Amino acid sequence: MNKKLNAAEGAYNKILNICSGDIVIGIGTGSTTDIFTQTFLPKLKNRITKIYSSSHRSTKLLDSLGFAVVESLPTTQCIDIYVDGADEIDIDLNLIKGGGGAHYREKMLTKASSYFLCIADDSKRVNALGAFGIPVEIRAERLDFVKKELLGHFPEFSQRDALSDNGNVLADLRGKILEEPIKFEKIVNGIEGVVEVGIFAVDRPNLAIIGLENGYELMESSMA
Numbered sequence: 001m002n003k004k005l006n007a008a009e010g011a012y013n014k015i016l017n018i019c020s021g022d023i024v025i026g027i028g029t030g031s032t033t034d035i036f037t038q039t040f041l042p043k044l045k046n047r048i049t050k051i052y053s054s055s056h057r058s059t060k061l062l063d064s065l066g067f068a069v070v071e072s073l074p075t076t077q078c079i080d081i082y083v084d085g086a087d088e089i090d091i092d093l094n095l096i097k098g099g100g101g102a103h104y105r106e107k108m109l110t111k112a113s114s115y116f117l118c119i120a121d122d123s124k125r126v127n128a129l130g131a132f133g134i135p136v137e138i139r140a141e142r143l144d145f146v147k148k149e150l151l152g153h154f155p156e157f158s159q160r161d162a163l164s165d166n167g168n169v170l171a172d173l174r175g176k177i178l179e180e181p182i183k184f185e186k187i188v189n190g191i192e193g194v195v196e197v198g199i200f201a202v203d204r205p206n207l208a209i210i211g212l213e214n215g216y217e218l219m220e221s222s223m224a
Contacts, residue, residue, distance in 0.1 A: 003121035007211030008036035010218075011083055011119045014209065015044065018115065019080060022049045026109040027062060028084025029055040029102040032119050032211070036083055037061055052079060054109055055102035056165050073105065074112035082113035086120045086208070087132045087198075093118070093205050093221040094181040098135030098198025101162065101170045107196055110203045118205035122212055125219075130177040134188075135198035138169040142193025147171070149191045153184070168195050 015023075025048055027037055037058070041048075042065060053059040053069045062069050084106055088096040095118065097103050110116050134154070138146045147157050155175030164170050178184050181201035188197040208219040 002213060003123075003211035004032040004035050005039065005211070006214075006216045007032055007119040007121060007209050008040055010209035010211070010216035011036050011117055012040035012043065014117060014207065015081060015083075019047075022047050023080045024048070024050040024052075024078055026052040026079045026082035026084075026113055027054065027058050028082070028097075028106050028109070029058050029100045030085035032085040032121065033058070033083060034061060036119060037065070041065070041067075050078075052109055052112075054084065054105040055100065057100070057102075073108050077112050077114060079109060079113040081115045081117060082109050083117050083119060084110075086118050086124055086200075088126045088129050089118065089120060089124050089208055089210075089219070090126055090129050090181070091221075093208055093219065094129055094178075095200035095204065096129050096132050096134060096198055097200055098137075099132070101135065101137070101160070101164050103135055103198040104137050104164065104166060104168075104196040107200065107203060110200065116203070116205040118208040120208065120210060122210050125210065128177045128179060129181050129199070133172040133174045134178075136171050136173060136188060137164050137166070137195040137197075138171060139193045139195060140169050143169050146191055146193040150188065153187060164195075166195070
């Protein structure tokens, strides 16, 4: 818990640094993001003019804290800062996200944000993505076709029991380490019937804040 709390505190400090006035903010989904939302977001409440949420779960938490969440997804780049976690982070800030099945909305909020701030504890750092598994959201009517196509690229395909917030099938790909995450993000998203894949390589965060036992550290892309 301390590591996650430290990452969340680092995000709060960073927001104070880069946002001087009123802000439009997006909130992701996950345990570390929940800690940020519960502990630090209320401190910014008087400055937040609009708030977007990536999932029903996050919306429920925000509602309980008295925030009025915008129900629709943004159609323009209108979010000043988006705060979210990750299931894996590589040295170039490529991410795997979607353990909670919210990666479609997470990616939409990422695209609508001027600044994407990723928060995670140090267990999420990896040399290359893939060991966690790669979440995919799929239209039900195209499931058989998509599964066949994906098994041409990944050894293992497992379908989840739960559907996404959008009512689509959720599945996970395993058995492959992604040496070229941008390439595979494009390959998977290019399959007809795939709604979104949980590889965040094209839309990487601007900065990751990694929670440690004592404090946190800033992680910037080795490609910067």
